[in-house]
Amino acid sequence: MSVLHQCPFNSPRLVMNKVLSKSQHEGDGAVVRRGIGRSELPRLDPFLMLDYFSVTPPAGFPDHPHRGFETVTYMLQGGITHQDFAGRKGTIRTGDVQWMTAGRGIVHSEMPAGAGTHKGIQLWINLSAREKMIEPNYQELLSEDIPTAEEDGVEVKVIAGESMGLHSPVYTRTPTMFLDFTLNPGAELHQTIPHSWNAFVYVIDGEGVFGFQGCTPITSHHVLVLSLGDGVSVWNKSSNALRFVLIGGQPLNEPVAQYGPFVMNTQSEIEKTIQDYHYSKNGFENGKSWRSQ
Template sequence: MSSKKVIKTIYAYLENDGNGALVRKGITESDHKLLDPFVTLVDFSVSPPGGFRDHPHRGFESVTYMLKGGIIHQDFNGNKGTIHEGDVQWMTVGRGIVHSEMPEEDINNGLQLWINLPSSDKMIDPKVLELSSSEIPRAEEDGVEVKVIAGNSMGVQSPFYTKTPIMFLDFTLEPRAQIHQTVPESWIAFAYIIEGDKGVFSSSDSSTIPEHHVVVFGPGEEVSVLNTSRSRTLRFLLIAGEPIGEPVVQHGPFVMNSRDETYMAIGDYRMAENGFEMAKYWRSE
């Protein structure tokens, strides 16, 4: 089985996003072609009174995965609740949704991944699905623990099935532990290092890559990772997906196939039509 080699590393710099949140952007617009179907990866930390107040989206799916604290969410379709530590919210925004995401506790840290939708699905009805931490299947063997949020690993299959097929795995490796994860050869794969600075990705002669880096893999059928540390655990997300192969034009919260389509999304939101009808009346609590 051929191993996927590292073709690029991206450091997610810490910055203030203006909403009272500190964010690390691991995937930006410059990475869209390289990382199709993935649009954005944000590692965020937010505390009151900051937060992400009422805002619109169209044209993609998002995965919010909480690492610490909680996020209170509401949307104009009546969905509301709190995503706590270890929980996942999967949101297909489709033709349009307006929602808010506000911090529950003093310290709240999570990850949000945006996954593109093909042009044929960009105007589908929105949908929100949540999995509590206890519902996420996991496996553990030889110093490796995995939480299987989407896809399968170590003989465990996630109940998540997405419009755009992906794999979303949260690995923790004890010191000197190693994993070999099968990934469909045609899929685009990357890792995001949450914790640890002694991880070796791809092969035993590669350099270690520290935390807060995105590690982009090339072609191959398997991703290998070794924690070379003798005292510290290594935690990372391994994410892979089937490329869509269509143009991607992102304008803020809208992800479409052309500039004209993003202008249309802006107009639909402002006029409260074509999927944004409820935006005229709804305000979050």
Template sequence: MAGVVTSARLVARTIPARAAREGSGDAVVRRSIGGYELKRFDPFLLLDDGSSETGKAGFPDHPHRGFETVSYVLQGAWKHEDFGGHKGNLEAGDLQWMTAGRGIVHSEIGDPSRGKSRGLQLWVNLSSQKKMIEPRYQELKSRDIPEGVKDGVKVRVIAGEAFGIKSPIYTMTPTMYLDFTLDPGSHLQQPIPLTWNAFVYVIEGEGVFGSLTSSPAKSYTLLLLGSGDGLEAWNKSSKPVKFVLIAGQPLNEPVVQHGPFVMNTREEIEKTFNDYYSYTNGFERARTWRSENARGFSS
């Protein structure tokens, strides 16, 4: 067990991640947060489970302001590039934590030479005091993500702490992001700060969450957790179950979102559009920049 939980959080709501075409190529996105069933879950704005059968999928040059994007590659590989000259490759198990802050334009393009791809992207809101900070990146190769194993439970500590292991990722909005794999017959107890919102997203297999008498949750399912000091989970099946536990400190601030821009007021959104289309106040480099990835990609 990862820790002592005295009041386990029960599942308050179950949301299936519904598949839809998005981006270019054969990208399929299953969205559980940010869709019509759950617009947001403070401080989280979006959770996408994206995949491509061929790896030829892409999200060409597009902007962000006011939040962070967390990209976690499960299979295949992706190329990324931004207007500040930052570029690289994300392969299976790698993580990118991008703080868009006052503004960034970037591209994310699949690498078809690596075959089928799958990954999660989480959007984490920033407080009003941090929305206009300078953009920054934190990246971890798969080998550098801390891991622990205990009693048939494996954890990859992407953000926060589990099994006494801490992630090197600094979160602007306090966040826990843990990737668990439970072997058949195993049991997990993972503490969660009492005041944080938390959810589970099942990636593969099926598990029981919150109460031993709960119905098993299968892959592509998001479970919103109620109040309590932690999560209890069991694997009563004959195969491993893989899921992420994500929790964060609510900001309790107004949210005004228009696509890739997330601010606190309508006036701030209008100013963001003006900044973007006039190439000012953080978007200056967007005037002439076009990504190499996008130029080499066709749907």
């Protein structure tokens, strides 16, 4: 059971670190609130970056490369159209998820689909050394296909992993859980997490008490790094709904070498990646002539 009236954990997870995500400019005129991938929280193995983005045309994320990790884009409002140099094109809208494995190389664009403001979350998940150079791949999950449950004033959308007895169909190369929770006023949650996984919360709306009941409520746009343990407890003691994502993953425990959108294990691999991209080879062959429309 994930939702219980008494804390079921022998080793409950507590908030070990709290970081307020701050606005910065990315892409072409886009604004993101970066929670992971900044000086206060450079990374949380296996997670490399977490952005809450807000994009209004003509701003967006025009053509750019990736290698060595996965990007997970979860739309909260509006839509984003993706194009890449292998000819793939598609749009995800409110509640949809795109799970992209960049692998050995991809060049793509992510631009707002229509007028208005488009909001979402993008998470970067590292790949192990043995998988960094696999072929690129996509998993897209429409909102209506995401397993959803509600119990005792708690709703969950299971984007990856398991909650309330529901399993996501998404295959996670780096074992990952990604759960979107909404707690009504007065509701409480007790969610199990594999003991050895690193995990964090990103508060989207409202305020909640995380860890144990005596804690001070924490408000939106904070990243909460959780200690190790069996699971986390959350209470909504406010008069408004609380919405947050709970994300956890199995640490890779490997060295990380990063240069912007390239993430490898050594500096020499980064230098080779820069050469591959510059000379359009070893996975970037289509990058020389391709431009998004």
